[in-house]
Amino acid sequence: MSDNNLALEGASVPAFNINKNLDKIIKDKNEITNNNSLSEVPAGPTIKRRTKKVLLYNGKILTSPSGTEYTIDKKVGSGQYGTVWKAYSNDQVFAIKVIARKSVDALKFYAEINILKTLKTASACNNRILCYQESWTDDNNYYLVSNFIPGPNLFYFNQMVHTQKIKISAEQIRQILLKIAAAVAYLHAQGIAHRDIKPENIQIDMSTFNPTLIDLGLSCFTTTKFPRCKPNERVGSPVFSAPELLIGRVDDFFAVDIYALGVVFFESVMGKNLINSKNEQELIKDILSGNRTKIDTGNMQLDVLLTQMLAKSPLQRITADEVVNSLESQSWSTVPILQ
Numbered sequence: 001m002s003d004n005n006l007a008l009e010g011a012s013v014p015a016f017n018i019n020k021n022l023d024k025i026i027k028d029k030n031e032i033t034n035n036n037s038l039s040e041v042p043a044g045p046t047i048k049r050r051t052k053k054v055l056l057y058n059g060k061i062l063t064s065p066s067g068t069e070y071t072i073d074k075k076v077g078s079g080q081y082g083t084v085w086k087a088y089s090n091d092q093v094f095a096i097k098v099i100a101r102k103s104v105d106a107l108k109f110y111a112e113i114n115i116l117k118t119l120k121t122a123s124a125c126n127n128r129i130l131c132y133q134e135s136w137t138d139d140n141n142y143y144l145v146s147n148f149i150p151g152p153n154l155f156y157f158n159q160m161v162h163t164q165k166i167k168i169s170a171e172q173i174r175q176i177l178l179k180i181a182a183a184v185a186y187l188h189a190q191g192i193a194h195r196d197i198k199p200e201n202i203q204i205d206m207s208t209f210n211p212t213l214i215d216l217g218l219s220c221f222t223t224t225k226f227p228r229c230k231p232n233e234r235v236g237s238p239v240f241s242a243p244e245l246l247i248g249r250v251d252d253f254f255a256v257d258i259y260a261l262g263v264v265f266f267e268s269v270m271g272k273n274l275i276n277s278k279n280e281q282e283l284i285k286d287i288l289s290g291n292r293t294k295i296d297t298g299n300m301q302l303d304v305l306l307t308q309m310l311a312k313s314p315l316q317r318i319t320a321d322e323v324v325n326s327l328e329s330q331s332w333s334t335v336p337i338l339q
């Protein structure tokens, strides 16, 4: 059996359906009461009440069950599962992720909340990892409120860096990557694997260049806590997937994160994809065979670090703490690719 067949047979697709349009829709009880056409419907036990669906929009007020009123400002992003809105409450700024109930399993929502609550208890939020505020559900959606983290995300940031739209030194890039590695090391120290490390899930504050890790929607505990990591669960984006994840043989969930982090570092430094393939099947084949762009930054220490993070065997990959130590000891005064 070829590596490719192995990959396709061993891989199980996440059990979440995605409906990108539905996640904008919420049921608004006030709108129902005020709707004239509904008052024409005679009340009675046999008549079902119609619900009216409205879009979230700028200026709309969402009230959580705790009574907190959030005034929606604007949409700030959307991912595979949710749409994220910037909102204000009592002069504070928040992000509200709205996920359509139809698009994900309730357990997935509670899993993300549990991880975020654990991190909040561990005082990990507000520094390098997003901070949980509150959450609730209604008939149509799940709502998850966290602190608002200024962007753009690292994907757009990298584009700005490599098209020279912003001026940033190699040393400043090293500092950003070091802080991201420290956030991952912190998660791992709490027994949490992120499992969706990619530039789209890292916000970069343009005024400070401080990175913050977001989207713990696929994260899991390597211990017995809920949600517990499962060895044969294939989650995350294929571009950032370690070889062992593609064949459903994960023993070390942290090593999977390190591979993804290695791809993130590669893209940030080189300004191009690690693997160029026409479609997902080719991509999987290339990851498994190691057919990828040469790691050549012009800086020996950095090349060694990237090679260690992107080792095909998880046993040969370095840990998050080792990535932090390596980056701390490096000098990027000469990284030709970033000059």
Ligand SMILES: Nc1ncnc2c1ncn2[C@@H]1O[C@H](COP(=O)(O)OP(=O)(O)O)[C@@H](O)[C@H]1O
Pocket: 076, 077, 078, 079, 080, 081, 082, 083, 084, 095, 097, 130, 146, 147, 148, 149, 150, 151, 153, 200, 201, 203, 214, 215, 216, 217
């Ligand atoms: N706390 C936040 N502050 C600011 N922007 C955010 C925040 N959370 C998410 N976003 C933006 O919304 C996008 C989607 O959010 P994410 O949590 O990644 O959703 P999904 O689980 O659907 O991938 C992110 O890429 C980011 O640009």
Ligand SMILES: [Mg+2]
Pocket: 079, 080, 200, 201, 215
């Ligand atoms: Mg995301």
